Amino acid sequence: xxxxxxxxxxxxxxxxxxxxxxxxxxxxxxxxxxxxxxxxxxxxxxxxxxxxxxxxxxxxxxxxxxxxxxxxxxxxxxxxxxxxxxxxxxxxxxxxxxxxxxxxxxxxxxxxxxxxxxxxxxxxxxxxxxxxxxxxxxxxxxxxxxxxxxxxxxxxxxxxxxxxxxxxxxxxxxxxxxxxxxxxxxxxxxxxxxxxxxxxxxxxxxxxxxxxxxxxxxxxxxxxxxxxxxxxxxxxxxxxxxxxxxxxxxxxxxxxxxxxxxxxxxxxxxxxxxxxxxxxxxxxxxxxxxxxxxxxxxxxxxxxxxxxxxxxxxxxxxxxxxxxxxxxxxxxxxxxxxxxxxxxxxxxxxxxxxxxxxxxxxxxxxxxxxxxxxxxxxxxxxxxxxxxxxxxxxxxxxxxxxxxx
Numbered sequence: 001x002x003x004x005x006x007x008x009x010x011x012x013x014x015x016x017x018x019x020x021x022x023x024x025x026x027x028x029x030x031x032x033x034x035x036x037x038x039x040x041x042x043x044x045x046x047x048x049x050x051x052x053x054x055x056x057x058x059x060x061x062x063x064x065x066x067x068x069x070x071x072x073x074x075x076x077x078x079x080x081x082x083x084x085x086x087x088x089x090x091x092x093x094x095x096x097x098x099x100x101x102x103x104x105x106x107x108x109x110x111x112x113x114x115x116x117x118x119x120x121x122x123x124x125x126x127x128x129x130x131x132x133x134x135x136x137x138x139x140x141x142x143x144x145x146x147x148x149x150x151x152x153x154x155x156x157x158x159x160x161x162x163x164x165x166x167x168x169x170x171x172x173x174x175x176x177x178x179x180x181x182x183x184x185x186x187x188x189x190x191x192x193x194x195x196x197x198x199x200x201x202x203x204x205x206x207x208x209x210x211x212x213x214x215x216x217x218x219x220x221x222x223x224x225x226x227x228x229x230x231x232x233x234x235x236x237x238x239x240x241x242x243x244x245x246x247x248x249x250x251x252x253x254x255x256x257x258x259x260x261x262x263x264x265x266x267x268x269x270x271x272x273x274x275x276x277x278x279x280x281x282x283x284x285x286x287x288x289x290x291x292x293x294x295x296x297x298x299x300x301x302x303x304x305x306x307x308x309x310x311x312x313x314x315x316x317x318x319x320x321x322x323x324x325x326x327x328x329x330x331x332x333x334x335x336x337x338x339x340x341x342x343x344x345x346x347x348x349x350x351x352x353x354x355x356x357x358x359x360x361x362x363x364x365x366x367x368x369x370x371x372x373x374x375x376x377x378x379x380x381x382x383x384x385x386x387x388x389x390x391x392x393x394x395x396x397x398x399x400x401x402x403x404x405x
Contacts (some may be wrong), residue, residue, distance in 0.1 A: 027291060027334060028332055030332060031335050034285065034377065035340075036342055037374070037377070038347070039369060041278075042364040042370060043364050044273060045364070046365045063228070064226040064238050065223060065257045067222075069255055092105065094248070098241065101239065101240070102231070105228070108130065108264070110127065110220070112125065116182070118170060120203070121183065125202070129206045130202075130222070132153060143180070145191075148161075159189060159207060159236065160182060160205055160207050161193040161205070162182070164196050165201070288381070293389060326387020333382065339374070348360065348364075
């Protein structure tokens with residue numbers, strides 16, 4: 001069986017070589033369709049990777065976010081609840097114990113407020129962040145002074161951090177600002193650190209979350225962010241936190257999110273785009289397949305005597321079918337190979353143009369999936385559009401075929 005198939009492909013190569021120019025013209029549809037498909041798939045793969053990189057740089061893919069649900073839907077309108085649960089610092093400490101996977105926990109609440117600073121008690125508008133001991137504001141690399149400690153939070157120490165914009169507003173520097181006092185919410189806070197925040201458009205103040213009263217936390221419920229060490233553990237940590245919340249609070253009092261959802265949404269969008277564009281380009285491939293069938297039908301007509309002689313000397317219907325299917329698959333594979341080459345070259349030419357227009361560091365990505373898709377297309381076209389000519393050739397009567405010459 002394998003020997004027959006091998007012989008069929010050898011004969012197919014010989015017949016294609018004998019009519020090479022005719023075959024080349026006939027597979028132009030496949031070449032164009034496959035080239036377009038390769039270009040589209042590689043560009044979409046590049047777009048998907050770029051989107052994932054953007055998500056990864058703007059948010060932590062290892063993050064699990066927990067926040068209160070202060071509102072509920074009534075007749076499709078969001079209405080604030082009369083009572084709802086919040087996570088306070090004691091709850092935060094218990095949540096850390098509930099998670100068995102390696103992770104770093106953060107708790108913070110953001111608001112706006114006014115503070116007074118200096119001998120003249122100058123009033124300054126600030127963005128206030130109330131946090132736990134571990135601060136997720138990328139402070140460590142830009143910090144002058146120190147961060148909060150567990151003891152600071154437990155003892156409700158009257159301390160604070162300020163950002164560079166605050167320092168500039170009061171006319172000091174990151175050294176002279178240290179140990180100065182700032183008046184906030186009826187308290188005199190000592191500044192123990194200065195940092196460069198990601199958003200320096202407004203003065204910023206960071207205070208221990210334990211300085212907030214229950215009323216203040218209730219007005220703006222704090223969030224808990226869990227930065228899981230391994231991406232593989234994100235789902236497990238999410239389940240552990242949901243289980244802990246279910247035991248400690250009433251049902252549906254909190255929402256738990258991960259950025260896996262954003263990745264899945266992006267992947268679904270690109271998959272949809274890939275399928276739609278693939279179907280559109282598939283029209284060109286279909287036209288190419290019709291061209292292959294046309295070549296084989298002409299070949300059957302031109303090689304009627306040859307088919308008759310083969311059947312007369314012992315070739316059966318299967319041998320003839322194998323011969324023409326092998327030729328069809330070979331022609332399709334040849335067209336797909338040319339299309340693959342032209343598609344890769346085309347994207348290499350297009351990428352610099354796209355970069356110049358969009359100013360985006362974008363690259364086409366050639367994956368194994370693309371090569372597999374092209375291989376499957378070549379095989380399907382060869383079998384689908386070669387079957388009818390092969391069956392037609394196999395049904396020729398040897399006597400009638402020879403006499404027709």
